Amino acid sequence: MIGIHDVGGYHMGPIETRDDLVFHEWWEGLVFSLVLVSAVQGTWSLAEFRHIIEQMPPAEYLRSSYYVHWLEAVEELCVRDGFVSREELTARRQAIYNGETPATMPAQVDAEAAQNLREGIQNLAHTGLGVRRPDQPRLFHAGDRVRARVLAVPGHTRLPRYVWGQPGVVVSYSGTYPLPDTEASGGDNPEPTYMVRFAGADLWGPGTETNVSVVLSLFESYMDLDPDAVAVGQKAVSQ
Template sequence: MIGVHDLGGMHHLGPVATGDDEAFHEDWERLTFGLQMLGAAVGDWTADEYRHLIELMPPAEYLQTPYFTHWLTALEALYSSRGFVTREEIRTRQEALRNGAPLPPPPAADSQVAEHLISTMRRIAFEGGGVRRPEVPSSFSVGDRVRAKTLAVPGHTRAPRYIWGRTGTVVSYSGVYSLPDTVAHHRGENPEPVFGVRFDGQELWGPDAEPGTSVTVDLWESYMEPLGLLQTEPTS
């Protein structure tokens, strides 16, 4: 979808602040990260569904809130929709925190959930989570010149807007992975080959781009088309 979250490649947004290597600045950010890791282990949602919920945030709210607020917004929706917690329980705890009232005690730890969490995190850490899918025939090879499609997608996609319609070169092959555009909306995995495509800076930002710059983007096969098969304008 086209939304305010897709800021890559846009001009005149000011400098990017650098120099701060801290991942977390407040305790609630650490807890939010923990909730994300727990959800990855015990929830039945995918990263693509999670990302799409962040994309649905009102634009002004998205731009005015910190990074981990985006995470928390999606996690509240996912945990409540799956029955781990209710919206009323979330509101009750928020009001208690605001008013300085004592919080209700947390539920007793579930040993089976804890063991499942630990085993899942070990699998992700040491086996890569098993996200790669079996090989399928591909239409592209390293060295091919391609064009990123201009996508009319109402939902989630991993094709950033700033490359739409731009030409690049396939520089690497990553394997076969589930298509985020369908996974995010429970329409099946539809696995496709994924390639690294390099776009020259001047192709993306015009002749004033810094010489020698390029951006390499991982693209699913359906996000691009071969230059040799594109339709051309008829000649007179």
């Protein structure tokens, strides 16, 4: 979807980084852990998680930090999956605002549950919340010249706006995975994926630094064979 979240590739000024810190606030680590645990225990996909963040009001999205976005999404999904109610979240938030000491949960020891959770989180590191599917017949192959589609869809998509309509070259096939566009609404539509290289000059103009390129992982429905390249090839054959 077109939204304030899709700013990749745009000139937004310098990015301030701090290499010495993984988390800048103590609660960010808790949110990170909560997302991992709920992803293993819940029913949601990464596409659903991202799409909730994309639907945040633009002003709220801009004034809140990265892990606030995560918290917004995981709260919504935990309510949906029945782990907590909206009323419980509201009551706990109000208690914190009032300076009340939150009640602590009783300690529980369940070795089997802990091991299952540990294995589930380890699997997330390998799958990225997406499971590779059996290979399908493919439209593209390494070396094909393609052009990214202009995909102004109302829902979720992983095709960044800055490559819309731009030419690229297929580098390799990456496997078949669920299409995020349909997975975000609970559907399932596996598609081949490809690594595609885009020249910096095509994306940002002739003033781009020499030999700059960007390689993106794109789903098959995000692109077509480049009509200009096809026309040139047909002309060469006819001659």
